[in-house]
Amino acid sequence: xxxxxxxxxxxxxxxxxxxxxxxxxxxxxxxxxxxxxxxxxxxxxxxxxxxxxxxxxxxxxxxxxxxxxxxxxxxxxxxxxxxxxxxxxxxxxxxxxxxxxxxxxxxxxxxxxxxxxxxxxxxxxxxxxxxxxxxxxxxxxxxxxxxxxxxxxxxxxxxxxxxxxxxx
Numbered sequence: 001x002x003x004x005x006x007x008x009x010x011x012x013x014x015x016x017x018x019x020x021x022x023x024x025x026x027x028x029x030x031x032x033x034x035x036x037x038x039x040x041x042x043x044x045x046x047x048x049x050x051x052x053x054x055x056x057x058x059x060x061x062x063x064x065x066x067x068x069x070x071x072x073x074x075x076x077x078x079x080x081x082x083x084x085x086x087x088x089x090x091x092x093x094x095x096x097x098x099x100x101x102x103x104x105x106x107x108x109x110x111x112x113x114x115x116x117x118x119x120x121x122x123x124x125x126x127x128x129x130x131x132x133x134x135x136x137x138x139x140x141x142x143x144x145x146x147x148x149x150x151x152x153x154x155x156x157x158x159x160x161x162x163x164x165x166x167x168x
Contacts, residue, residue, distance in 0.1 A: 064108050071101035075151045082144035095128040113166035
């Protein structure tokens with residue numbers, strides 16, 4: 001009797017599972033759920049003539065003040081990177097940004113001021129080269145002092161009050 005009850009339960013279970021499989025595989029929604037959908041491709045408009053968009057026109061004074069402020073913030077960030085012993089990559093990035101912003105100031109100045117600015121750009125490039133060679137941060141103090149000296153000299157010589165007559 002026990003054997004018969006177990007056999008009946010197995011038969012009922014097999015019938016139930018087979019009915020479920022037949023209904024599940026035959027169901028269109030179930031099949032649709034597990035089939036890969038085609039990717040829709042969005043076609044972008046082809047640009048035939050590139051257009052150069054220019055920002056709002058800034059005066060020479062505004063450009064000078066903007067680049068000078070950017071330089072000052074990157075130079076301060078470089079000094080802070082030395083104080084906090086940040087990574088060499090961070091220091092190199094700060095030095096490069098400071099150099100780039102001084103280079104952006106250069107065309108706004110007359111030739112006398114440009115030659116004076118070239119000295120500080122050269123000093124910053126030398127400092128960047130020193131940072132590249134100092135993989136183990138052994139010269140942090142000396143490099144920080146150089147960066148502070150460059151900052152102090154540029155602030156002294158290229159503040160707007162002193163340089164406004166040299167802006168062309």
